[in-house]
Amino acid sequence: MLFSRIIYGPIHSRRLGNSLGINLLPSDRKICNFDCVYCECGFAEKMASKATLPTVQEYTMALEEALQQADLDIDTITFSGNGEPTLHPNFLEIVQVTRTLRDRYFPNAKISLLSNATKISTKKEAIMLCDNRILKLDSAVDTTLQLIDRPVEHDLTAEKIIENLQTFAGDFVLQTCFLRGEYQGKKFDNTTPNELQAWYEAVKKTNPKQVMVYAIDRQTPVKTIEKLTFEEIQSLVLPLQEQGFDVQIFA
Numbered sequence: 001m002l003f004s005r006i007i008y009g010p011i012h013s014r015r016l017g018n019s020l021g022i023n024l025l026p027s028d029r030k031i032c033n034f035d036c037v038y039c040e041c042g043f044a045e046k047m048a049s050k051a052t053l054p055t056v057q058e059y060t061m062a063l064e065e066a067l068q069q070a071d072l073d074i075d076t077i078t079f080s081g082n083g084e085p086t087l088h089p090n091f092l093e094i095v096q097v098t099r100t101l102r103d104r105y106f107p108n109a110k111i112s113l114l115s116n117a118t119k120i121s122t123k124k125e126a127i128m129l130c131d132n133r134i135l136k137l138d139s140a141v142d143t144t145l146q147l148i149d150r151p152v153e154h155d156l157t158a159e160k161i162i163e164n165l166q167t168f169a170g171d172f173v174l175q176t177c178f179l180r181g182e183y184q185g186k187k188f189d190n191t192t193p194n195e196l197q198a199w200y201e202a203v204k205k206t207n208p209k210q211v212m213v214y215a216i217d218r219q220t221p222v223k224t225i226e227k228l229t230f231e232e233i234q235s236l237v238l239p240l241q242e243q244g245f246d247v248q249i250f251a
């Protein structure tokens with residue numbers, strides 16, 4: 001599933017309420033430095049593209065028009081779309097423009113960022129300007145993260161991501177997709193006792209203000225992925241909830 005426009009919605013999001021979605025990536029392919037087995041956009045290598053990234057000016061015009069025409073209340077303006085939003089070279093300027101237009105049209109709306117947390121060290125200023133930083137960590141065990149998230153840059157490791165998440169001093173939301181499956185003869189499962197132990201440790205170390213855990217929701221490029229039930233996810237996160245962490249389950 002690819003978004004064909006810069007702005008989409010508002011759509012009702014199970015996590016964010018009425019969300020006006022922002023796609024800063026091309027309309028006909030994914031651009032991401034991960035290529036997750038569960039990515040709703042599909043695998044990157046199968047996509048040929050002619051489209052380019054929107055300029056700041058194109059984005060500004062599209063957002064202003066959407067905000068002027070919105071006929072229901074907007075709870076959040078959400079950077080998501082066809083890949084990793086922070087990879088847009090003008091991401092900082094784009095977030096600044098978004099704040100200005102948000103203040104003008106929907107001052108109560110939050111600006112949310114759904115990000116894979118790989119650009120924290122280089123895009124921190126822009127990430128900090130978003131009200132809701134929802135940052136992904138699918139496994140604290142690097143071999144599993146490599147199988148599930150399939151980073152295209154070799155230095156993207158679980159350790160590095162956890163280290164960068166710690167720099168927020170807890171001022172972020174951690175998101176994790178729980179899943180099991182197999183791809184190219186390799187099994188992945190981020191719900192084993194060993195995995196959970198490492199993930200609990202990462203949560204304690206990074207101390208997010210909220211943890212969002214979820215099961216796959218839509219079609220995925222890998223067909224063997226098992227969708228976990230709400231009850232199963234509930235049992236996985238119970239130890240964290242018992243320690244006082246705010247864990248929200250979306251399954």
Ligand code: SF4
Nearest residue numbers: 032034035036039083
């Ligand atoms: S990080 Fe998000 S956009 Fe990138 S491949 Fe994974 S699911 Fe898709």
